[in-house]
Amino acid sequence: MRPSLFQLSPLAALVAAVFSTQVQAQSVSINGLILDQDGKAIEQARVHVHGRQQYVYADKNGRFTIQAPADAELHISAKGYGDQFVKVADAQSDQLKIQLEAGGLERIVVAASGLHHYDLEMANPVSVLSGEELSCKTEPTIGETLKSMPGVHSNYYGPVAASPILRGLDGPRVRILNNGLDSADVSRIGPDHAITADAITTEQIEVLRGPSTLLYGSGAVGGVVNVVDNRLPRQLRPASTQIETRYSSGADEKTAALAHDGGQEQIAWHFDGFKRKTNNYDVPDFTNDEGESTNQLANSWLDNSAVNGGLSWITDKGLLGFSVGHIDSEYGIPGHHHHHEEHEEDEHEEEENHQEDGVFARVKQDRYGLAGELYKPFAGIETLSFNSALTRYQHHEIEGGAIGTTFKNDSFESRFTAEHETFAGWHGVVGYHLQQSDYKAIGDEAFTPDSKTDSHALFVLEERSFGDFTAQLGARIEQIDYKASGIEFEHHHDEDAAEEHSSENVKNDFTAASASAGLVWNFQPGYNWALSVSRSERAPSAAELYSNGAHIATQTYELGLAYALDADGEISKSETDFKKEVANNIDLTLRKFEGDFTFTYNLFYNKVHNYLYMRDSGLTMADLEAHEEEGHEEEHDHEHEGEEFSIFHYQQQDATLYGAEFAMAYQLTAEQELEFFIDSVRAKLDNGGDLPRIPPVKAGAGYSYSAQDWSATIDWTHYMKQNRVAAGESATGSYQILDLGFSYYFNLNDLDLTAFAKANNLTDELGFVHSSFIKEDAPLPGRSFTLGLKARF
Incomplete structure (x- = not known):
């Protein structure tokens, strides 16, 4: 029998049923301003609700607004700055003012980690390409986009079809994901078959090097490449x-x-x-x-x-x-x-x-x-x-x-x-x-x-x-x-x-x-x-x-x-x-x-x-x-x-x-x-x-x-x-x-x-x-x- 979308209905019904119950945790609207140590606005700083998929980016004036539970913890990060964690309950007002110090690596939430891990907290090596860096490196194929990362190469079947190689492994040993699920193309069968995912409209690409079979199956014995976009909004x-x-x-x-x-x-x-x-x-x-x-x-x-x-x-x-x-x-x-x-x-x-x-x-x-x-x-x-x-x-x-x-x-x-x-x-x-x-x-x-x-x-x-x-x-x-x-x-x-x-x-x-x-x-x-x-x-x-x-x-x-x-x-x-x-x-x-x-x-x-x-x-x-x-x-x-x-x-x-x-x-x-x-x-x-x-x-x-x-x-x-x-x-x-x-x-x-x-x-x-x-x-x-x-x- 061919796979059918109707197979999703029991889970969807469960979600809808629980949605109809009473609200258990009240959300609050949080406004904030993100500045550097000199008081200048940090554009595109990321504000993430720790442990969830919710996040927003600061505007050109460093301002943001996010909905979060009253007991939530916010993680604020930006490329080239040390990050901060702020508990909503400890905020003195609904207007947060956060200053980040220059230097250090930006912590990035790895969607493919399974437990909302930041890249710097994982036992397995992981690299993330996002923001302006991703835009600068974007090529028509995922393999060519990622090949400058440590531990990543491309099998290069010309510029039209190039898949990533992780630590010498590719093909069926490297799982290509889109928002955590298999890309479902035939790129794992032949090098002349292009990966359907594209970096041009992507928010970040995560590369987990080494075996990642626990969440994604035996096809991930060599690693995982997860292409993350917002096509299904989560915030x-x-x-x-x-x-x-x-x-x-x-x-x-x-x-x-x-x-x-x-x-x-x-x-x-x-x-x-x-x-x-x-x-x-x-x-x-x-x-x-x-x-x-x-x-x-x-x-x-x-x-x-x-x-x-x-x-x-x-x-x-x-x-x-x-x-x-x-x-x-x-x-x-x-x-x-x-x-x-x-x-x-x-x-x-x-x-x-x-x-x-x-x-x-x-x-x-x-x-x-x-x-x-x-x-x-x-x-x-x-x-x-x-x-x-x-x-x-x-x-x-x-x-x-x-x-x-x-x-x-x-x-x-x-x-x-x-x-x-x-x-x-x-x-x-x-x-x-x-x-x-x-x-x-x-x-x-x-x-x-x-x-x-x-x-x-x-x-x-x-x-x-x-x-x-x-x-x-x-x-x-x-x-x-x-x-x-x-x-x-x-x-x-x-x-x-x-x-x-x-x-x-x-x-x-x-x-x-x-x-x-x-x-x-x-x-x-x-x-x-x-x-x-x-x-x-x-x-x-x-x-x-x-x-x-x-x-x-x-x-x-x-x-x-x-x-x-x-x-x-x-x-x-x-x-x-x-x-x-x-x-x-x-x-x-x-x-x-x-x-x-x-x-x-x-x-x-x-x-x-x-x-x-x-x-x-x-x-x-x-x-x-x-x-x-x-x-x-x-x-x-x-x-x-x-x-x-x-x-x-x-x-x-x-x-x-x-x-x-x-x-x-x-x-x-x-x-x-x-x-x-x-x-x-x-x-x-x-x-x-x-x-x-x-x-x-x-x-x-x-x-x-x-x-x-x-x-x-x-x-x-x-x-x-x-x-x-x-x-x-x-x-x-x-x-x-x-x-x-x-x-x-x-x-x-x-x-x-x-x-x-x-x-x-x-x-x-x-x-x-x-x-x-x-x-x-x-x-x-x-x-x-x-x-x-x-x-x-």
């Missing part, structure tokens, strides 16, 4: 609108985005949308896979748009909200292009006839969300909450005007949690997590079969403070069931056997258990140590189990764990038992977060039993042809003429990954700041050999100057040579990228305006991304200049 905000337009020279990019929030009495609403269009990206001169010299990345154009809206009923008892979003996107797929046809066209023809240039993807996604929270519904429980999403995803790959392959994914996900009051010193949440998906692939490149996935899980997170120590414990038990159809386990030698050849329906199930323990020690003011130890189990994904076909994007023939392959190219059903990956991870973190000099230092060690990876079998698709019936062979030759893809067979072996991440900032003066970071990861099989496409060591430095009306940044990033490579993999040379940015702030009538300019890759450096499947054919974009304007009113 009442004064009416505000932001409009942004930008133009970039490197791909003739034109982008426009709008976001509007508002609230009146008990109703809050949100609307956002964007439109982005580019041509093929300019790159430094290089020689492509056909020996031709070019300065453009063929088939790398984009035409993306999205619209989202939400409405919430918010009272002092809780909230009930609904959201809807629609994505309509088209993008070229590098590696599928026809070189000669493209080079015969001039630039104008290329702009107007993208669809004739080569294979491109057409994506449509509709997403419906429903969420609710109940505050203090009964004794012992602080909050009951649920968050659900129903997603309809469809993705056509089109060549020559005809649909070649279609990917579909209908999914439903719901998480229900109960946050309890402190009991015997422990405070935490217990919850239930449901995920269902119905995946279909139809056409020439349908290398994965149709499959249905059902996952049910129970989890618990608890924490307790012991003086300067805070202990954090968690556990999760998860049941995953797969049903796949159309599985063909054998290729016969003789044509007579073809009539007896039939497909099978298969079922597999796994039980994955995970547990973690963390300790945070605030050993002196402004410093803490954090230790996290976890054991995380991951069930193989449906694609890793059942793949059987040519994957043009990676130029490989992928064969899943469910199959056996002999030395002659004969495919049969595997008799080997499937095993879960078991990751035993240790993270040690040292932080200094007060004063002019701040830093974060992470060391990690991850021992993975039964690590699942694609091993080069030494065979090619030509070795399979002798075992295929004549009709299939002819069709295959027609589709892949001249291409002898290597056969990569999923295997399991023990592996070890370890490394370090370091980031520091030094406030030279009130206006000037220096930053530096470096990260590294080493990943190898225990029986010898390196894992493929592991990112190189990355180091970077930055300088920023912030005046009253303008700011400027210089960022330099160096990617070192990667020569620790897997069998059949080539080394990748080093390169460095220099970026400049400038912003000017001014007012026009009632408009707060920001004009900005950026220069990316100012030196026009030729760089190839080692973690990319098509690194030799898809260098990074060359020199590009961006101009933009943002207006708030």
